[in-house]
Amino acid sequence: MSPIRKCSRNRCQNPAVATMTYGYDEATAVIGPLAPVPQAGALDLCKDHANSVTVPVGWQMVRLQTDFEDAPPSPDDLMALADAIRETSQRDVPPPQPAQREIRRPTADVNRRPHTRPHFTVIPGGDNDDDPAE
Template sequence: MGSLRTCSRSACERAAVATLTFVYSDSTAVLGPLATYAEPHCYDLCTSHAERLTVPRGWEVVRLALPTTPQEPHPDDLVALVNAVREAATDRNQDTGPGVRGSKGTLEPPAGAGAGGARRGHLRILREQ
């Protein structure tokens, strides 16, 4: 699975691999690995545009090591996300208690759900096997 973000350069649709930021007070441009989150004052660049980066005369470029291959999502990231969602749901249910308006109850599939699980909004609840 590749990057979901694309190069910030106009008309470039390649996957972003690097993030460019500026330190105006030091007249420095910093080019490093793709940032975890898209920031409003940073620019995501593809490999081609990152390699051909030029800055104004008098400016310095700090190039941090870029990964040689696109970073694949780690399974632990998904597990951590699932655990955080479960914890938030548990905390919400403990705060409101069962039967209180606004409580959604537990995250168990409804009775009669097929083997594939049941849809609940945009999420799918799967049975443990």
């Protein structure tokens, strides 16, 4: 269980301690201990989210473990992190590429005639000499 993996919920930066998988055919969600490796279609959840997550109406929730404990980093986790940093630092950085800008317009904009301005008529008025307020 790696503390490097984060909770899958938006804006949550807490370490993941549980994995939630779905059985769509059975309308079931299963929450259990953190999977050893990330799984496609599964959510890694922190302790708070694993205890508070809900499922859609009509679905069944199965919790294989209720007390999710934060796992301390193991030597394997630390070595994997060190190897990943070492490998990344030895890569050559590719030169920057100039940005490509492409402007796309719908063909209707190109072929459309320009809008004609509406014709406004000025109606004299507003000079009221019979105004009793003056």
